[in-house]
Amino acid sequence: xxxxxxxxxxxxxxxxxxxxxxxxxxxxxxxxxxxxxxxxxxxxxxxxxxxxxxxxxxxxxxxxxxxxxxxxxxxxxxxxxxxxxxxxxxxxxxxxxxxxxxxxxxxxxxxxx
Amino acid sequence: xxxxxxxxxxxxxxxxxxxxxxxxxxxxxxxxxxxxxxxxxxxxxxxxxxxxxxxxxxxxxxxxxxxxxxxxxxxxxxxxxxxxxxxxxxxxxxxxxxxxxxxxxxxxxxxxxxxx
Numbered sequence: 001x002x003x004x005x006x007x008x009x010x011x012x013x014x015x016x017x018x019x020x021x022x023x024x025x026x027x028x029x030x031x032x033x034x035x036x037x038x039x040x041x042x043x044x045x046x047x048x049x050x051x052x053x054x055x056x057x058x059x060x061x062x063x064x065x066x067x068x069x070x071x072x073x074x075x076x077x078x079x080x081x082x083x084x085x086x087x088x089x090x091x092x093x094x095x096x097x098x099x100x101x102x103x104x105x106x107x108x109x110x111x112x113x
Numbered sequence: 114x115x116x117x118x119x120x121x122x123x124x125x126x127x128x129x130x131x132x133x134x135x136x137x138x139x140x141x142x143x144x145x146x147x148x149x150x151x152x153x154x155x156x157x158x159x160x161x162x163x164x165x166x167x168x169x170x171x172x173x174x175x176x177x178x179x180x181x182x183x184x185x186x187x188x189x190x191x192x193x194x195x196x197x198x199x200x201x202x203x204x205x206x207x208x209x210x211x212x213x214x215x216x217x218x219x220x221x222x223x224x225x226x227x228x229x
Contacts, residue, residue: 104155
């Protein structure tokens with residue numbers, strides 16, 4: 001079964017600094033990969049997704065992610081973090097389009113002044 | 114743009130009571146999914162429906178049932194509630210058009226269920 005691992009439970013970055021959140025997936029075929037963000041008490045908002053094609057995908061709010069098959073990774077990046085980016089970030093994988101998503105445990109991002 | 118609507122947003126129940134959560138998908142979306150997110154946990158898939166038929170099943174307890182109606186809205190029915198059922202319940206919807214890039218799941222704001 002497909003799964004994802006987010007190695008970092010908490011990450012703290014200074015406002016204006018760059019950010020990289022790690023995600024490693026386990027799946028035999030080409031996975032469908034997603035990054036979602038969840039603010040406290042809120043729902044899940046889709047940041048970006050990868051199905052196939054260009055391995056560098058652009059998302060909303062200035063985020064991007066790069067799919068690296070050789071490393072089984074799909075890390076999320078942002079060049080300059082804003083205080084409003086503080087939230088919980090979930091990486092998710094789907095075996096096939098339209099099927100259930102398996103989420104990682106999430107990474108909690110804290111942004112300091 | 115219209116989003117997934119869930120009602121109620123908050124629900125408080127006693128143990129052994131029943132609860133019904135409702136989900137209204139994005140217009141034209143034909144697939145709905147239910148997820149449960151416990152405190153400090155990642156969302157766990159419960160069940161999904163495509164065109165009113167169950168399409169996938171996850172770790173949904175036997176005390177829970179769900180269905181999708183002809184207008185594509187869905188209801189999650191929970192009986193004999195337990196303290197451990199306290200969680201945020203998300204509904205997501207997608208459009209299964211057969212084109213790869215459309216089967217993205219869009220999540221609603223969730224229903225926070227508290228069982229006392």
